[in-house]
Amino acid sequence: MTAPTRLSWTDVRDEIRLRILNRTFAPGDKLPRDNDLAGEFGCARTTVHRAMQDLSRNGLVERRRKGGTHVRSDPVTRATFDIPITRLEVEQRGSKYGYQLISRATATTPTSVMRRFGIPHPDRMLHVKALHLADDQPYILEDRWIDTDTTPEILNVDLTRDSANEWLVHNKPYSRVEVQFSAINADKETAEHMAVKTGDALLVIERTTWVESNPITTVLSITAPGYHVSARN
Amino acid sequence: MTAPTRLSWTDVRDEIRLRILNRTFAPGDKLPRDNDLAGEFGCARTTVHRAMQDLSRNGLVERRRKGGTHVRSDPVTRATFDIPITRLEVEQRGSKYGYQLISRATATTPTSVMRRFGIPHPDRMLHVKALHLADDQPYILEDRWIDTDTTPEILNVDLTRDSANEWLVHNKPYSRVEVQFSAINADKETAEHMAVKTGDALLVIERTTWVESNPITTVLSITAPGYHVSARN
């Protein structure tokens, strides 16, 4: 006889997910209480709780106090991605990393930047444009604004040598980030920087970070043709 | 005198994150053991553990058994996004949803699809092209392959009425998904379907799903101009 091995929370999660696939628990259905499932599985409620948390985090199930747990009838595709430091990304591809500062100036934030930060009034910030290269080819063109109230040290950084991307990543952890993906046709100036034809489709990554609701930086990264971002659950 | 309120794991997380911001724990540093931090904070180790899990999940810290916990010296930007059912997305914008089947045929998978699924040999699958509309304007053009071994029921679905997107979401939960973002210039055929000019930049979302390593579907969604995907941590 085989000794009943102790269940892990992933086992419980997989079993519940299986039942959702099975239609034992159909979309919209209310699942048993954590406690009851714990009884059925012969494990502690905490274990069921963790399993449920994972299913909830992945959008398969919805939980509400007192309301119980329901199978989502309109599940969403939920996935997570990483955006590393650009230099490391390039080096990891086995390419030679290069960097060029294009411009650096203090200026008043345009409305687009105010909107991204969610601030109501214009502010003086540091505006930096720079180009990242892979094997001497343009890789990412970044257009960045940095809040000099929250990050005054950036004014003393030699941005002709080190990219703001790298300095910030190493020196200014954030607590909140928003990222947005879109596509643009290269305008004339962009095309020149990126060594592509005017009108070429480029993936754009817009990234804004805060520390406790205080703006740090927002950057518009225009990527080279063929660039893509991968995510998974 | 104020009674010392019990610490929650988010308090612990915030405190540790603050120390990382402070440089009390600098990039690359080894953090104290969970147990020691628990002692310092006067809470259970489990509470510190959860705080650390969260920081680890957000890429700020790295944990290894025996190795301990280290502040990541090369933190990544990590964020999560949702992609809802297209119909709901359109309706949530306050627009009228429309749907048109363009083509439906069983065919042999091209190498691009084999690559996406990670399968070594070609297979017969259902190939569907369809257009989603918002207020009668093209919104998303989807080019989808569905594995009829894992999802034979799809062959009996009237895809002229219901989109494969919706049917699958409601009837075929997945256990694994991969998503990829890129940008393309509209070719002539795409431009016609999307009512844009040939060459216009469009954001492309490629999504592939599996149930326990068995392919379900892979879809290339070509989005209308101005479409964007938002993510956050």
Next chain:
DNA sequence: AAGTGGTCTAGACCACCTT
């Protein structure tokens, strides 16, 4: 008002990795 999920504790054992 009561039921359900959310969290905390204290203790134990396990699994993985580095030394």
Next chain:
DNA sequence: AGGTGGTCTAGACCACTTG
């Protein structure tokens, strides 16, 4: 081989939300 994070248990109390 030993140290660290990972997980499980059992019990308790809390917080939210719905009936």
